[in-house]
Amino acid sequence: MPITKRIHQVRNKILRKIFDTPVFTIPSEIAYKEAIEEHVPNLPVLTPEDSQLVKTLKQEGIVITSLEKLNISSTPSVLAAAKKVLSSLKNTLPSHKQEFAVHASNTQIVEHPELFLWGLEDRLLNIAENYMVYRSPIMVYTFGKI
Numbered sequence: 648m649p650i651t652k653r654i655h656q657v658r659n660k661i662l663r664k665i666f667d668t669p670v671f672t673i674p675s676e677i678a679y680k681e682a683i684e685e686h687v688p689n690l691p692v693l694t695p696e697d698s699q700l701v702k703t704l705k706q707e708g709i710v711i712t713s714l715e716k717l718n719i720s721s722t723p724s725v726l727a728a729a730k731k732v733l734s735s736l737k738n739t740l741p742s743h744k745q746e747f748a749v750h751a752s753n754t755q756i757v758e759h760p761e762l763f764l765w766g767l768e769d770r771l772l773n774i775a776e777n778y779m780v781y782r783s784p785i786m787v788y789t790f791g792k793i
Contacts, residue, residue, distance in 0.1 A: 683780055690780060691773040701777045719768050721761060728759035 693701065696716070703710040714722050732751050739749045756762055765771075 724761045725765040
């Protein structure tokens with residue numbers, strides 16, 4: 648890791664510690680933290696596999712898994728819908744010369760609501776809720792370049 652990046656990380660960590668002291672805490676932040684603490688008992692219980700996903704998300708900021716491991720019942724219908732949308736895009740060119748991706752139109756996506764509904768599966772929402780509750784907002788304070 649480059650030394651300047653490490654310096655920025657250490658500086659930001661120190662500033663977070665300073666600004667987390669009660670003297671610098673905004674009342675709305677205190678209320679937010681209290682609301683989070685009150686909500687913790689209501690969090691959905693996760694499987695050990697999902698708990699590991701949340702733990703990795705907290706530590707690394709990203710986690711990669713497979714659809715097979717997620718084992719969500721609506722995945723086959725989402726994949727079928729995605730294939731339909733993809734087949735309608737085969738002869739479509741990117742809208743700009745610098746682009747290498749083709750995007751489905753809003754109409755094409757709206758025709759397949761399962762694409763949206765997959766993201767509302769209870770398992771995914773439970774993972775997201777557990778991650779967000781324990782993920783305190785990170786504030787980065789910048790006072791010029793180092």
